[in-house]
Amino acid sequence: MDTTAFCSTFDPYSLGIVDTIAQVLLPSIVDSSTHRSVRAELYKLNLYTSPSGKFKKHVDTPRSPSQFGSLVVCLPLEHEGGQLKVRHEGREITYDWATSSKKPDYATVRWAAFYSDCEHEILEVTSGHRLTLTYNLYAVRGTGRMTGVSQTLDITHLPLYQAVSTTLSQDPFGGEGGTLGFWCSHAYAFNDPIETPLPDTLKGVDAAIWEVFQKLNLNPTVSAVIELEDEWRWFEDWEDNEPSESDVEAHQLWETSVPTKQVAGKAFGVLIEQYYQELPEDQRLNEIFTSWGRYLDGKTQWLTTPVTKSELQIAYAAYGNQATAETIYSHCAIIVEFPAKGTA
Ligand SMILES: O=C(O)CCC(=O)C(=O)O
Numbered sequence: 001m002d003t004t005a006f007c008s009t010f011d012p013y014s015l016g017i018v019d020t021i022a023q024v025l026l027p028s029i030v031d032s033s034t035h036r037s038v039r040a041e042l043y044k045l046n047l048y049t050s051p052s053g054k055f056k057k058h059v060d061t062p063r064s065p066s067q068f069g070s071l072v073v074c075l076p077l078e079h080e081g082g083q084l085k086v087r088h089e090g091r092e093i094t095y096d097w098a099t100s101s102k103k104p105d106y107a108t109v110r111w112a113a114f115y116s117d118c119e120h121e122i123l124e125v126t127s128g129h130r131l132t133l134t135y136n137l138y139a140v141r142g143t144g145r146m147t148g149v150s151q152t153l154d155i156t157h158l159p160l161y162q163a164v165s166t167t168l169s170q171d172p173f174g175g176e177g178g179t180l181g182f183w184c185s186h187a188y189a190f191n192d193p194i195e196t197p198l199p200d201t202l203k204g205v206d207a208a209i210w211e212v213f214q215k216l217n218l219n220p221t222v223s224a225v226i227e228l229e230d231e232w233r234w235f236e237d238w239e240d241n242e243p244s245e246s247d248v249e250a251h252q253l254w255e256t257s258v259p260t261k262q263v264a265g266k267a268f269g270v271l272i273e274q275y276y277q278e279l280p281e282d283q284r285l286n287e288i289f290t291s292w293g294r295y296l297d298g299k300t301q302w303l304t305t306p307v308t309k310s311e312l313q314i315a316y317a318a319y320g321n322q323a324t325a326e327t328i329y330s331h332c333a334i335i336v337e338f339p340a341k342g343t344a
Pocket residue numbers: 044046055060072084120122132134
């Protein structure tokens with residue numbers, strides 16, 4: 001049920017729920033440049049009734065790039081079943097809020113908050129009614145409407161800080177300089193050209209890595225990165241459908257003519273290109289890649305592998321004897337450049 005059809009005086013701010021979410025899901029770091037806070041916006045009222053009330057597994061669609069999560073509040077109403085299961089990267093947590101009016105803690109409100117990219121589902125309600133309010137959670141600047149004193153986290157106390165600091169003190173690039181990359185482990189709606197709340201909305205380990213790099217004065221940047229290996233894989237699938245000889249040649253040329261396999265964008269936003277004359281594909285793509293971003297150093301060291309779904313990055317159409325239209329996807333990554341010794 002949409003918010004136009006009901007009203008509620010339930011206030012997650014005054015109950016400290018929003019404050020808790022801010023501290024756990026978007027912790028503030030001492031001295032951080034990303035002073036972020038949480039705004040919760042009532043989204044829907046859901047009623048699940050036995051015998052068949054359930055919500056099959058899904059991922060909530062962010063309403064804007066600054067939405068980082070969802071809050072589910074379960075109001076006290078007698079029911080059984082209807083467990084909420086939340087999953088991320090193979091881990092699963094079950095929230096079982098079944099209750100009965102005979103229980104001493106019946107009048108208790110239960111809640112769960114999770115990052116937007118966590119898959120979740122509601123199992124079948126086996127008796128009674130399960131009533132929930134859902135809120136969209138947005139990252140906002142400043143202290144927001146926090147009720148308590150914010151607990152700040154000293155990043156230098158994290159084992160991650162110690163590990164990264166020790167590794168980097170041994171100069172992984174042997175004085176020659178190089179690029180260090182971290183593919184984000186959470187998904188972000190990062191490709192909006194106007195609303196670009198990253199790094200403020202970085203989640204979990206992504207936020208921790210960002211803060212560690214910041215603390216070590218490494219000037220990290222968050223970028224959309226095209227992983228050209230992905231494009232080759234896509235092409236391999238395509239080969240099953242037997243592309244024409246000229247398509248195969250064009251792709252082979254493309255593969256040998258790009259200087260490296262990763263291109264980092266200069267700005268966020270989907271790029272739409274049109275070509276009216278038929279340039280060879282490798283030249284066309286090189287032109288697009290160099291105007292949209294820059295090729296990353298071939299020796300770039302990656303700390304992770306891309307796990308999140310990629311976002312549409314470049315769509316291009318070429319007109320001519322043989323019209324083509326293609327799309328290229330990117331992932332969100334945190335990048336640090338190390339200057340060569342003596343040039344810093
Ligand atoms: O009612 C719930 O527990 C969750 C509802 C939900 O996942 C949604 O509205 O997207």
